[in-house]
Amino acid sequence: MRGQSIQRNSPITYTAPSAVYVRGLTKRFASGAGAALDAVDLEVPVGAIHGVLGSSGAGKSTLLRCIARLEKPDAGEIVVAGSDWTSLTGAQLRRERGKMGIVFQQLHLLSSRTVAANVALPLELNGVPSAEIAPRVRELLEWFGIAEKAAEYPAQLSGGQRQRVALARALATKPRILLADEPTSALDPETRTSVLNMLRGIRNQLGVTILIITHDLRSAAEICDSLTVLDAGRVVESGPASQILNQPSTDVTRRLLAHTGSPGTTRFPVSLVHFDELGQP
Amino acid sequence: MTELMPTLFTATLQTLAMVTAAVILCVIFGLVLGSCLAITSPQGMAPSRGIHELLAIFSNISRSIPFLILIVVLLPLTRFLVGTSIGTAAAIVPLVIGGTPYAARLVEAALLDVDPGLIQAVLTLGASPSQAVWKVYLPEAIPGLIRAFTVLAITMINFSAMAGAVGGGGLGDLAIRYGYQRFRLDVLASCCIVLILLVQIIQFTGNNLARRFDRR
Numbered sequence: 001m002r003g004q005s006i007q008r009n010s011p012i013t014y015t016a017p018s019a020v021y022v023r024g025l026t027k028r029f030a031s032g033a034g035a036a037l038d039a040v041d042l043e044v045p046v047g048a049i050h051g052v053l054g055s056s057g058a059g060k061s062t063l064l065r066c067i068a069r070l071e072k073p074d075a076g077e078i079v080v081a082g083s084d085w086t087s088l089t090g091a092q093l094r095r096e097r098g099k100m101g102i103v104f105q106q107l108h109l110l111s112s113r114t115v116a117a118n119v120a121l122p123l124e125l126n127g128v129p130s131a132e133i134a135p136r137v138r139e140l141l142e143w144f145g146i147a148e149k150a151a152e153y154p155a156q157l158s159g160g161q162r163q164r165v166a167l168a169r170a171l172a173t174k175p176r177i178l179l180a181d182e183p184t185s186a187l188d189p190e191t192r193t194s195v196l197n198m199l200r201g202i203r204n205q206l207g208v209t210i211l212i213i214t215h216d217l218r219s220a221a222e223i224c225d226s227l228t229v230l231d232a233g234r235v236v237e238s239g240p241a242s243q244i245l246n247q248p249s250t251d252v253t254r255r256l257l258a259h260t261g262s263p264g265t266t267r268f269p270v271s272l273v274h275f276d277e278l279g280q281p
Numbered sequence: 282m283t284e285l286m287p288t289l290f291t292a293t294l295q296t297l298a299m300v301t302a303a304v305i306l307c308v309i310f311g312l313v314l315g316s317c318l319a320i321t322s323p324q325g326m327a328p329s330r331g332i333h334e335l336l337a338i339f340s341n342i343s344r345s346i347p348f349l350i351l352i353v354v355l356l357p358l359t360r361f362l363v364g365t366s367i368g369t370a371a372a373i374v375p376l377v378i379g380g381t382p383y384a385a386r387l388v389e390a391a392l393l394d395v396d397p398g399l400i401q402a403v404l405t406l407g408a409s410p411s412q413a414v415w416k417v418y419l420p421e422a423i424p425g426l427i428r429a430f431t432v433l434a435i436t437m438i439n440f441s442a443m444a445g446a447v448g449g450g451g452l453g454d455l456a457i458r459y460g461y462q463r464f465r466l467d468v469l470a471s472c473c474i475v476l477i478l479l480v481q482i483i484q485f486t487g488n489n490l491a492r493r494f495d496r497r
Contacts, residue, residue, distance in 0.1 A: 110420070112420045
């Protein structure tokens with residue numbers, strides 16, 4: 001696997017293999033088409049919950065779209081679960097997609113399909129025999145506690161239930177990595193807590209590495225082991241969550257902390273489970 | 282009035298036959314052409330200015346010719362395809378050629394109504410472009426497509442009224458030849474009433490079907 005013991009600009013050296021490894025990622029757009037990225041480095045160790053933080057316009061969506069390979073980067077490297085995704089296209093890229101599940105902020109569930117059929121979709125697309133699809137879907141729906149909603153349509157569900165369907169669908173192909181786009185924004189506090197618990201469970205029980213892209217510092221503080229702070233398309237800070245939240249070394253991070261109403265000196269609760277205790281899934 | 286009933290009944294059947302056949306063919310061709318228009322449009326899955334412009338020009342040509350003139354222009358083609366340029370079957374040719382571009386534009390609009398983010402999300406689930414079209418694009422657009430085809434069917438009834446020009450028969454033909462040219466106001470009124478009823482039934486059915494398929 002790529003990305004072992006890579007020395008970074010920051011003093012941190014990860015020794016675990018990377019689930020997601022991004023190096024020098026650069027993306028430019030014709031004006032107005034999106035926020036640019038400038039030589040972004042990112043490493044998500046296997047088993048970690050890593051957060052990419054940034055205010056709107058920092059380039060978070062562009063980073064997500066590049067890692068998801070909905071955009072082709074202008075320069076740099078993207079390695080997902082040991083495979084070089086940087087210049088994959090067409091059928092090659094489709095075969096690789098099962099390694100990384102993605103939950104989008106708007107969830108993008110299919111309104112024309114039932115809950116069960118939504119979860120079955122990635123399996124159908126990847127040519128899984130239909131005899132194997134039904135038990136896998138049932139297993140996922142039970143794991144997420146929405147088995148009784150199998151025959152309902154997304155529009156009939158609550159926000160939290162829809163989030164579960166989206167997570168179940170993203171995990172249907174048993175990916176090693178989950179990429180979550182703003183998983184907690186626009187949720188009420190109760191649902192937010194339940195989503196965070198689910199993400200913890202996905203990492204702790206299913207051994208899935210999670211990369212969260214968010215502006216919601218509070219959620220990131222609660223759940224992430226490590227953080228990368230993005231501003232104007234550049235990485236301004238990267239390291240263990242406790243360090244970044246308690247001793248922010250840049251003004252950008254301090255501003256982000258200030259915006260959540262918590263000064264940089266407040267001690268944030270940081271997830272106590274660390275990736276190195278889990279080993280490789 | 283009673284002696285009118287068989288004629289009116291035959292004319293209604295002719296209209297229904299023409300419209301049904303034309304709508305079925307227009308739906309098939311319209312789905313193909315409309316999908317291509319939507320996929321290649323600037324907001325589509327695979328934007329391609331060249332192909333989109335070409336298809337757009339093609340679909341605009343026959344829409345820009347008044348239907349009555351289209352019938353006449355297409356007479357040689359009709360004779361070639363159907364073997365004759367007169368009758369109900371012959372009327373279907375201009376109906377399909379006039380209706381397909383119209384159907385295609387309606388299909389394009391219904392498809393572009395599907396959230397592009399949804400298509401991208403499905404691509405990240407491992408969908409090939411054709412899977413995205415068949416498993417997501419078209420199924421998600423079904424309520425919109427049903428509404429589009431309802432409009433199409435009603436327009437086809439309107440077009441079919443002009444099919445009398447090639448001896449296509451039908452309600453429009455009856456209304457003109459008996460109702461207008463022979464001063465049979467009762468025929469004219471009957472034809473209008475049947476046409477109004479047909480349109481109401483189609484619209485009602487279309488609305489209900491669209492609502493039943495709409496899970497949003």
